[in-house]
Amino acid sequence: xxxxxxxxxxxxxxxxxxxxxxxxxxxxxxxxxxxxxxxxxxxxxxxxxxxxxxxxxxxxxxxxxxxxxxxxxxxxxxxxxxxxxxxxxxxxxxxxxxxxxxxxxxxxxxxxxxxxxxxxxxxxxxxxxxxxxxxxxxxxxxxxxxxxxxxxxxxxxxxxxxxx
Amino acid sequence: xxxxxxxxxxxxxxxxxxxxxxxxxxxxxxxxxxxxxxxxxxxxxxxxxxxxxxxxxxxxxxxxxxxxxxxxxxxxxxxxxxxxxxxxxxxxxxxxxxxxxxxxxxxxxxxxxxxxxxxxxxxxxxxxxxxxxxxxxxxxxxxxxxxxxxxxxxxxxxxxxxxxxxxxxxxxxxxxxxxxxxxxxxxxxxxxxxxxxxxxxxxxxxxxxxxxxxxxxxxxxxxxxxxxxxxxxxxxxxxxxxxxxxxxxxxxxxxxxxxxxxxxxxxxxxxxxxxxxxxxxxxxxxxxxxxxxxxxxxxxxxxxxxxxxxxxxxxxxxxxxxxxxxxxxxxxxxxxxxxxxxxxxxxxxxxxxxxxxxxxxxxxxxxxxxxxxxxxxxxxxxxxxxxxxxxxxxxxxxxxxxxxxxxxxxxxxxxxxxxxxxxxx
Numbered sequence: 275x276x277x278x279x280x281x282x283x284x285x286x287x288x289x290x291x292x293x294x295x296x297x298x299x300x301x302x303x304x305x306x307x308x309x310x311x312x313x314x315x316x317x318x319x320x321x322x323x324x325x326x327x328x329x330x331x332x333x334x335x336x337x338x339x340x341x342x343x344x345x346x347x348x349x350x351x352x353x354x355x356x357x358x359x360x361x362x363x364x365x366x367x368x369x370x371x372x373x374x375x376x377x378x379x380x381x382x383x384x385x386x387x388x389x390x391x392x393x394x395x396x397x398x399x400x401x402x403x404x405x406x407x408x409x410x411x412x413x414x415x416x417x418x419x420x421x422x423x424x425x426x427x428x429x430x431x432x433x434x435x436x437x438x
Numbered sequence: 439x440x441x442x443x444x445x446x447x448x449x450x451x452x453x454x455x456x457x458x459x460x461x462x463x464x465x466x467x468x469x470x471x472x473x474x475x476x477x478x479x480x481x482x483x484x485x486x487x488x489x490x491x492x493x494x495x496x497x498x499x500x501x502x503x504x505x506x507x508x509x510x511x512x513x514x515x516x517x518x519x520x521x522x523x524x525x526x527x528x529x530x531x532x533x534x535x536x537x538x539x540x541x542x543x544x545x546x547x548x549x550x551x552x553x554x555x556x557x558x559x560x561x562x563x564x565x566x567x568x569x570x571x572x573x574x575x576x577x578x579x580x581x582x583x584x585x586x587x588x589x590x591x592x593x594x595x596x597x598x599x600x601x602x603x604x605x606x607x608x609x610x611x612x613x614x615x616x617x618x619x620x621x622x623x624x625x626x627x628x629x630x631x632x633x634x635x636x637x638x639x640x641x642x643x644x645x646x647x648x649x650x651x652x653x654x655x656x657x658x659x660x661x662x663x664x665x666x667x668x669x670x671x672x673x674x675x676x677x678x679x680x681x682x683x684x685x686x687x688x689x690x691x692x693x694x695x696x697x698x699x700x701x702x703x704x705x706x707x708x709x710x711x712x713x714x715x716x717x718x719x720x721x722x723x724x725x726x727x728x729x730x731x732x733x734x735x736x737x738x739x740x741x742x743x744x745x746x747x748x749x750x751x752x753x754x755x756x757x758x759x760x761x762x763x764x765x766x767x768x769x770x771x772x773x774x775x776x777x778x779x780x781x782x783x784x785x786x787x788x789x790x791x792x793x794x795x796x797x798x799x800x801x802x803x804x805x806x807x808x809x810x811x812x813x814x815x816x817x818x819x820x821x822x823x824x825x826x827x828x829x830x831x832x833x834x835x836x837x838x839x840x841x842x843x844x845x846x847x848x849x850x851x852x853x854x855x856x857x858x859x860x861x862x863x
Contacts, residue, residue, distance in 0.1 A: 295830060299522060312828055332664070338566040366584070424584050424585065428587065
């Protein structure tokens with residue numbers, strides 16, 4: 275299975291930290307360069323496709339701006355693992371194709387460790403082999419993420435080609 | 439022959455059941471709802487929806503159910519904001535949208551003020567403060583732009599039927615204590631995700647005694663409580679306000695929580711509530727005003743859908759009547775809507791604020807969301823807005839305290855964070 279590098283963040287990471295207000299007038303490529311600038315200034319330049327974020331409780335609180343989830347997709351982050359998420363952020367993330375795993379024991383994962391994701395069983399496996407189970411996700415939301423988000427599902431519905 | 443016992447339902451369940459075309463719905467089940475109203479603004483709306491709609495070759499499902507409000511990037515200050523607003527204006531014309539409010543004020547205030555929200559409706563908004571509509575007994579919540587696209591092309595949206603957290607407020611608020619203080623108290627107690635994306639319902643005699651706009655403040659800040667919606671059962675106050683706003687006479691009788699419905703209830707005593715202040719950098723960092731009294735402020739900001747409606751401007755004027763703000767303090771006032779600004783002018787409330795030294799800013803989201811004239815480095819701000827996240831209102835070194843308009847005005851008057859009851863006494 276693919277190994278994913280962990281970026282560990284604290285509690286209450288809000289939408290304004292993920293997609294700052296001053297950048298919101300720009301497109302997603304530009305907003306992504308400011309992602310997490312006030313808490314992890316090196317993140318936007320050093321994150322690699324395939325990395326994951328492990329955070330504390332209440333990830334994504336704040337605004338309805340879905341760019342706060344889309345920036346992570348843009349930067350290649352494949353999942354956010356946290357004990358709890360803002361409900362509005364949760365919807366937005368799946369809509370833009372970002373997997374969120376609600377994992378009560380997320381805190382047991384370490385900065386920079388390589389973890390694997392068993393998305394079929396919604397389990398996170400740490401570098402030392404610890405298996406951390408995550409809360410169930412409705413099947414239609416998992417389908418949405420696998421499709422690359424709601425827009426791709428709508429593309430299919432309206433007879434267009436989905437975008438990878 | 440069998441007779442089925444009616445199932446006791448919460449207000450949230452009843453509103454969802456109607457929109458889902460069901461007799462009743464159970465907490466936890468996922469249902470599809472028909473949307474009565476979709477609201478979005480210049481930031482979340484056209485600039486995102488237009489290209490996606492064009493790519494799909496899809497049409498808006500029902501233009502009469504769509505309301506567009508230009509409030510985030512107006513007035514335009516640079517090339518990017520001019521472009522965003524131009525896209526919104528051009529698209530509104532192209533689509534021949536029947537309900538467009540441009541520069542009229544902030545969506546959460548403008549939309550109900552023009553009679554678009556009524557008790558019993560099921561609505562979505564492209565903004566996190568959309569729960570404001572819950573004050574009218576409508577099920578209204580915020581969604582992102584891609585999900586809004588889904589609504590705009592199908593007229594439907596899914597949701598998981600929420601559990602209800604009832605916030606029951608007994609007693610009577612003291613003079614100078616407001617809905618904003620009630621919210622800061624609750625957010626401080628439960629945290630920014632304490633609502634767990636469930637339905638919060640505000641009730642009890644202290645809620646019933648609130649004006650319509652004060653009720654809007656409660657529902658508005660349900661977002662900071664992490665609830666999906668913040669509902670208030672409509673009553674004669676709601677009906678009178680909606681009628682004045684031009685909404686067809688609402689039937690408010692069905693829209694309440696049944697006796698015996700399963701819910702979690704929290705009780706509060708309004709009589710012992712003091713003014714509250716949330717310190718940087720979270721609305722959950724809230725405590726009684728006394729804890730922060732004496733903190734020097736540079737800017738006092740009265741603005742946003744949360745804190746610059748007519749009732750908020752009236753509260754500030756009550757404190758500032760015949761007085762001037764402390765030397766060196768900048769009092770900034772950005773009324774929530776043109777209607778509220780006009781009413782404040784008519785009543786003399788606006789003149790009181792101007793005489794006290796207030797600078798008047800456009801009726802738009804402004805500095806609350808980091809647009810317009812924002813807060814500079816190391817500025818200490820006391821603000822009637824909803825969020826004080828680090829950097830939200832401008833510089834990351836700005837220190838933003840949240841409070842009621844009474845407390846903001848009293849603090850402007852003395853130049854330090856002040857309990858407004860000392861000034862009003």
